[in-house]
Amino acid sequence: MKLKEFFKFGWTKIILTILLTLLTSNWIIGYNTIINGSVYGSPLVFYNCIFPAALPELIGCIYSFNLFYLLFDIIFWYLISCLVAFIYNKIKTRKNKK
Numbered sequence: 001m002k003l004k005e006f007f008k009f010g011w012t013k014i015i016l017t018i019l020l021t022l023l024t025s026n027w028i029i030g031y032n033t034i035i036n037g038s039v040y041g042s043p044l045v046f047y048n049c050i051f052p053a054a055l056p057e058l059i060g061c062i063y064s065f066n067l068f069y070l071l072f073d074i075i076f077w078y079l080i081s082c083l084v085a086f087i088y089n090k091i092k093t094r095k096n097k098k
Contacts, residue, residue, distance in 0.1 A: 044072055
């Protein structure tokens with residue numbers, strides 16, 4: 001398989017990328033609680049909602065968003081999707097040859 005074929009866009013890869021990004025963006029290392037705040041993104045955290053230690057009810061949540069980390073996460077999961085599609089096609093091709 002050529003490199004161009006490996007990275008070629010396809011519906012399977014795009015849907016798998018979206019699913020992986022959505023599934024892993026909410027369940028990363030640790031947990032989401034009122035005390036710790038909320039973090040979204042895996043492998044890099046692209047969205048934070050952190051409650052300050054002193055009086056979180058009065059101050060509220062401090063938000064931060066990093067577009068570069070979000071793009072990195074999407075590219076990372078697209079590469080994983082390409083790898084999954086490549087392995088699936090290899091197995092499918094071997095079964096058809098037998």
